[in-house]
Amino acid sequence: MTAPSAEGKDLLGNDLTAEETRLLAVWESLTALLGDDLPPSARAAVQEAVAALWQAVNDLALTDECPPV
């Protein structure tokens, strides 16, 4: 995994929009949940959500991370 983009910027150095900032916050919150001890139903749902949300943060060039699922 390589480093995420600089604070408040996308991968190309542009300022994040308000919506992009919120998307990135959801992404960071979701991926953090993967480290928690969740029951199988919740863990699978979070894995699915992470895989789905990565498409948005990746499409919008908000992060250089690879999806951790």
Next chain:
Amino acid sequence: MRDSPYWNPKTETLPREDLRALQGIRLARLVDRAWHRSPYCRHLLDEAGVAPEDVRSFDDLRRLPFTARDEWMDCQAEKPPYGDLLAQSPEDAIRYHATSGSAGRTPLRVLDGRADWKWIAECWCYGFHGFGIRARDRVFFAFSYGTFIGFWGAHYATEKMGCLVLPSGNMSTSQRVHLIDDLEATVVCATPTYALRLAQEGVSLGIDLAAGSVKRLILSGEPAGSIPTRKRLIEKQWGAKAADTAGMTETGTITMFECEHQPGGTHIIEDHFIEEVIDPVTGETVDYGERGERVVTSFGRGMIPLIRCRTGDLVVKAPASTCSCGRTWDLYDGGIRGRVDDMLLVRGTNVYPRAVEAIVREYPGVDEFQIHLYTADGIRDEIEILCEVRPGYEDQWENIARRLRDDLSAHNEGLGFDVQSADPRSLPRFETNAKRVKDDRVVKGDR
């Protein structure tokens, strides 16, 4: 923003220099991950003298070695079933797929994980949305849902977009036409050949598809989706607009799509792929407008890092400005125009003559053979193997033909082969470089 004609306006209209910068960032990520996680890729990069830190921008692409399906298959043969290409544990995979191998009986095998499948669908979304398909659409798939990856990603893409998906699985052609008509499908996804077959069936059934609900066709699997005469015929028979797309098992998804402006070519999804066009002999990049071999590097498939994969497809790249849609993504003028190698595309299935030969040669009752392709009823590609029966095997021929037919089908994604006997000494003989293919099809893909 939600009414945008682009699935991802941010990257689909990115200035070219920014697009190059983004590709460079993603290339560095790809190489870093490939080197650290895939033994096959690490070996390849080490042999080329490239370390992950050497790749920092788009310009470093040329330092990377080419790869090819044959090498991928070699690595799977050495370490079956998946070789050492995978960048994640097979336990992370959620689905297996395969396509015809380039030699013998072994298929090319692929695995994908959760995020991979979401990404495979994502790339299809660019194409569907770009051709005007929206959540209100009812999308019919003329697809068998087997181990061939085909329209699987397209199915998930349309679910994701909120469309009503109409799968047809193992239905007959007649049942499919009835379903399209009964449920008033607005979009049909099929190979060009099968789109024509469905239209023909509609005529037989007295169902006027051209006056029906279908407004768009998404074509894939054969070059005919970008051949003007065939495309016009399909559009006329359906009374609908048709868009070409192209993908391959190595990428798992489409890498190009035709937008609603129908510019006579397919936009390259350049935020998820780098597509180069090279001289197949020298390996040097060719200019816009020059025909060459398509080479693909893919950023999104986590399980399988794909670096500079030589596809064998012949293409001609055109600048983005060729199309008036506003995308900054270059196009392939006329889609995929043919093959560098001898691979044949028959109803969306890759058929390698040398793989067919390897199977035929296992039958001692076959003395000589020829692969014959032709167009039936003016629309449908057929493949038959003409065999001279070795003296002494004549009374076993029916059994041999049946087994050979089943064997060839099983190793070519279920494609139906006909096997016929030919008169003794009627087929041409070859001392070297055997060319046992006789292609009489109306459309071969080579233009």
